[in-house]
Amino acid sequence: MGLEHNQQNAPRFRRLRQNSSIRSLIQEKTLSVSDLIWPIFVIEGQNEAIDIPTMPGVQRLTIDKAIEAAKFAKKMGIPALCIFPCVDVKLKSEMCEEAWNTNNLSNRAVAAIKSAVPDILIMTDIALDPYNINGHDGIVKNGIILNDQTVEALVKMAIAQAKSGADILGPSDMMDGRIGSIRTALESSGYYDVIILSYSAKYASAFYGPFRDAVGASNLLIGDKRTYQADPSNSDEALRLVARDLAEGADMVMIKPGMPYLDVCRRVKDTFLVPTFAYQVSGEYGMLMAAFNCGMLEEESAMLESLLSFKRAGCDGVLTYFAPKLAKILNER
Numbered sequence: 313m314g315l316e317h318n319q320q321n322a323p324r325f326r327r328l329r330q331n332s333s334i335r336s337l338i339q340e341k342t343l344s345v346s347d348l349i350w351p352i353f354v355i356e357g358q359n360e361a362i363d364i365p366t367m368p369g370v371q372r373l374t375i376d377k378a379i380e381a382a383k384f385a386k387k388m389g390i391p392a393l394c395i396f397p398c399v400d401v402k403l404k405s406e407m408c409e410e411a412w413n414t415n416n417l418s419n420r421a422v423a424a425i426k427s428a429v430p431d432i433l434i435m436t437d438i439a440l441d442p443y444n445i446n447g448h449d450g451i452v453k454n455g456i457i458l459n460d461q462t463v464e465a466l467v468k469m470a471i472a473q474a475k476s477g478a479d480i481l482g483p484s485d486m487m488d489g490r491i492g493s494i495r496t497a498l499e500s501s502g503y504y505d506v507i508i509l510s511y512s513a514k515y516a517s518a519f520y521g522p523f524r525d526a527v528g529a530s531n532l533l534i535g536d537k538r539t540y541q542a543d544p545s546n547s548d549e550a551l552r553l554v555a556r557d558l559a560e561g562a563d564m565v566m567i568k569p570g571m572p573y574l575d576v577c578r579r580v581k582d583t584f585l586v587p588t589f590a591y592q593v594s595g596e597y598g599m600l601m602a603a604f605n606c607g608m609l610e611e612e613s614a615m616l617e618s619l620l621s622f623k624r625a626g627c628d629g630v631l632t633y634f635a636p637k638l639a640k641i642l643n644e645r
């Protein structure tokens with residue numbers, strides 16, 4: 313019978329969906345292991361992996377265990393790990409001095425992983441919150457987050473991280489002027505090849521809760537981060553933030569969180585044509601895991617679809633806690 317005469321030449325989209333061969337031939341975007349950055353949490357100690365209740369399936373790892381994770385990542389083809397330290401509260405202070413201790417937990421983890429698995433990329437986080445008795449990303453005085461004093465501390469932190477062998481520095485603090493100051497310091501210290509992946513468009517989001525539990529900052533945080541992280545209402549502002557960070561010396565930029573901000577990813581990619589990343593943050597991970605664990609969503613397909621959305625939105629890569637699971641799935645295909 314066929315369609316009515318006047319519809320005969322109308323496109324039949326189903327022609328190109330009829331089997332998996334033609335579907336794969338016309339795929340616009342694909343997800344690959346080489347798109348992934350795997351964030352891991354490190355703790356002091358030996359041979360321990362401690363569950364994080366609000367992030368099912370994610371553990372805080374002692375450095376020896378983190379090395380095992382890096383070896384696994386290398387074997388699976390995951391190009392980069394991102395290190396977040398869970399710092400003992402005794403080392404947290406008002407001025408956050410532990411942040412630029414060259415021998416702090418994070419810097420020891422970086423050095424140990426780089427020496428055990430030299431060709432995996434190690435990314436670090438630049439922000440004071442793991443070291444701050446106030447739980448904030450910046451130095452607090454009389455309830456105010458001090459921008460320029462914080463930037464001075466971040467510069468010292470960046471140099472210590474570069475010294476420990478970090479390949480990619482990720483300033484996640486959202487202070488103004490930090491990229492320029494860090495880049496200038498890296499150049500004048502001879503760290504010409506250290507990459508900056510700026511958390512340029514980082515929003516004051518409700519989706520960071522489980523991460524703050526993971527690094528032990530939840531109970532300490534007084535107030536919120538809305539005087540430095542971006543307002544979720546704005547996306548023109550994201551473009552101005554990215555333009556600023558690129559002008560100051562960022563090599564790559566990030567949008568964070570991920571899934572609720574895919575529109576921002578697309579605008580950033582279209583406007584700047586630079587390597588663009590998204591962070592599928594702890595709350596997004598937790599939300600999906602909760603749905604998988606109660607049988608509401610099918611894990612593998614929902615996980616893959618959530619990651620593919622970033623590629624479609626223009627991202628070149630994604631920081632995701634699903635990285636090890638995804639790598640297994642993608643490698644078995």
Ligand code: PBG
Pocket residue numbers: 437439441449484485519520521522523524537592593594595
């Ligand atoms: C610290 C930092 C945060 C995250 C990455 N770096 C938390 C925050 O800004 O409060 C969140 C990551 C996640 O939720 O997975 N500046």
